Amino acid sequence: GENVEQHPSTLSVQEGDSAVIKCTYSDSASNYFPWYKQELGKGPQLIIDIRSNVGEKKDQRIAVTLNKTAKHFSLHITETQPEDSAVYFCAASKSSGGSNYKLTFGKGTLLTVNP
Amino acid sequence: GAGVSQSPSNKVTEKGKDVELRCDPISGHTALYWYRQRLGQGLEFLIYFQGNSAPDKSGLPSDRFSAERTGESVSTLTIQRTQQEDSAVYLCASRGRAYGYTFGSGTRLTVV
Numbered sequence: 001g002e003n004v005e006q007h008p009s010t011l012s013v014q015e016g017d018s019a020v021i022k023c024t025y026s027d028s029a030s031n032y033f034p035w036y037k038q039e040l041g042k043g044p045q046l047i048i049d050i051r052s053n054v055g056e057k058k059d060q061r062i063a064v065t066l067n068k069t070a071k072h073f074s075l076h077i078t079e080t081q082p083e084d085s086a087v088y089f090c091a092a093s094k095s096s097g098g099s100n101y102k103l104t105f106g107k108g109t110l111l112t113v114n115p
Numbered sequence: 116g117a118g119v120s121q122s123p124s125n126k127v128t129e130k131g132k133d134v135e136l137r138c139d140p141i142s143g144h145t146a147l148y149w150y151r152q153r154l155g156q157g158l159e160f161l162i163y164f165q166g167n168s169a170p171d172k173s174g175l176p177s178d179r180f181s182a183e184r185t186g187e188s189v190s191t192l193t194i195q196r197t198q199q200e201d202s203a204v205y206l207c208a209s210r211g212r213a214y215g216y217t218f219g220s221g222t223r224l225t226v227v
Contacts, residue, residue, distance in 0.1 A: 006157075034216075044216075103148075108157050
């Protein structure tokens with residue numbers, strides 16, 4: 001089955017700096033890669049996603065890049081703010097072979113943005 | 116409703132007791148997923164329902180775990196004879212035609 005590795009497990013940055021979180025996946029058939037943000041006591045919330053026919057996607061201060069050849073994808077947050085502090089999860093899935101968008105998640109990155 | 120609703124939000128139970136967790140998906144969402152999140156860990160897939168198709172139970176860790184869903188409505192996750200290692204947050208998510216999941220806030224289960 002799919003295996004998703006996520007690094008780093010913790011990341012501390014100064015307000016205004018950029019943060020980058022990286023993930024690798026094992027199943028070359030995976031074609032959908034979302035990122036979720038989880039605040040304390042809440043469920044994960046989708047913040048951005050990318051499909052395998054696209055190399056990069058941006059939404060204001062966040063962007064995701066995908067390298068299908070290397071089987072890795074990254075989340076980039078620019079101009080970080082204290083409210084960006086949370087646990088971020090990457091995930092991968094494929095929509096063929098009966099998997100029906102069943103997501104496999106990385107172990108998460110605790111991002112702390114220091115004022 | 117506007118979001119995925121899970122109940123109870125917290126549950127403390129004695130070892131050996133059965134527990135039932137409930138998930139109300141977003142109306143019209145055909146797909147429903149249960150995940151388990153142990154402290155400081157990622158999300159572990161448990162079970163997936165899609166409409167009236169047979170559920171994907173490949174993530175259930177033992178036969179003490181079971182789940183039901185009638186049509187596209189409420190789902191219940193049942194854990195029988197709870198063990199301390201079952202302590203975790205149990206998250207439910209639903210999905211419509213779009214790719215992304217919408218998660219509920221979870222049920223925090225503590226087995227003492």
